[in-house]
Amino acid sequence: EVQLVESGGGLVQPGGSLRLSCAASGFTFSSYDMHWVRQPTGKGLEWVSVIGTAGDPYYPASVKGRFTISRENAKNSMYLQMNSLRAGDTAVYYCARANYYDSSGYAFDFWGQGTMVTVSS
Amino acid sequence: QSALTQPASVSGSPGQSITISCTGTSSGVSNYNYVSWYQQHPGKAPKLMIYNVTSRPSGVSNRFSGSKSGNTASLTISGLQSEDEADYYCSSYTNTNTVFGGGTKLTVL
Numbered sequence: 001e002v003q004l005v006e007s008g009g010g011l012v013q014p015g016g017s018l019r020l021s022c023a024a025s026g027f028t029f030s031s032y033d034m035h036w037v038r039q040p041t042g043k044g045l046e047w048v049s050v051i052g053t054a055g056d057p058y059y060p061a062s063v064k065g066r067f068t069i070s071r072e073n074a075k076n077s078m079y080l081q082m083n084s085l086r087a088g089d090t091a092v093y094y095c096a097r098a099n100y101y102d103s104s105g106y107a108f109d110f111w112g113q114g115t116m117v118t119v120s121s
Numbered sequence: 122q123s124a125l126t127q128p129a130s131v132s133g134s135p136g137q138s139i140t141i142s143c144t145g146t147s148s149g150v151s152n153y154n155y156v157s158w159y160q161q162h163p164g165k166a167p168k169l170m171i172y173n174v175t176s177r178p179s180g181v182s183n184r185f186s187g188s189k190s191g192n193t194a195s196l197t198i199s200g201l202q203s204e205d206e207a208d209y210y211c212s213s214y215t216n217t218n219t220v221f222g223g224g225t226k227l228t229v230l
Contacts (some may be wrong), residue, residue, distance in 0.1 A: 004157065016134070035219065037167075037219075037221075038217050044177070044210065044221060044224040045161075045167065045210050045212075045221040045224070047211065047218065047219040047221060050217070058217040058218065059136075060137075060218055069207070070158070094166055099172075099175050101172055102173065105154065105155035105159035105172070105173045105174035106155070106214075107155075107169055107173070107212070108157070108159070108169060108212075109169050109172075109178060110225065111166040111167055111168075112166065113166055114166060
């Protein structure tokens, strides 16, 4: 059974840092691109970052330069280091597995339960 | 502002069919053949309902179907049931970025 379990969320002051973790099980972790997606309370989903199987990371402009995604295949784990946090980063953070159903198209077929990050003084 | 536009809300009565649209700006979505749809109940993680515009993952009811016309993708739910009441999000990607629509709240009357 595929499982994704996030941890590391909590309350942090503006300008502070936090490191999220995503522990994966039930599949060959190293074979999948993995993503972080966040959702502010009462709002929609926002893509945060992706790390490819080769370790290549990508970010949207909203977090580029502040967030760093990484993975440790030996531990079946992915991480999100978040620095210079702002109130606007307050959200539930989900990790999600990207499944390529053909050579180019992918969708998020498994999601974790999410971890809450609150940025407030 | 999302590159994918969805109506904020739709509603229908049990047994009816509803359709949720997802319109992409031509410059915002470069690969519109890869639209996926997610269902999210309150307090829960999103669940994949449709991938590659029209395909259903194993275990998803055949009451859910996807289609596309031009730069608008659609999710149709037939035979509405109370448990279908949820938020629905479309998603696609541009180059290396994933984008989500703003979400549509489905109310089953």
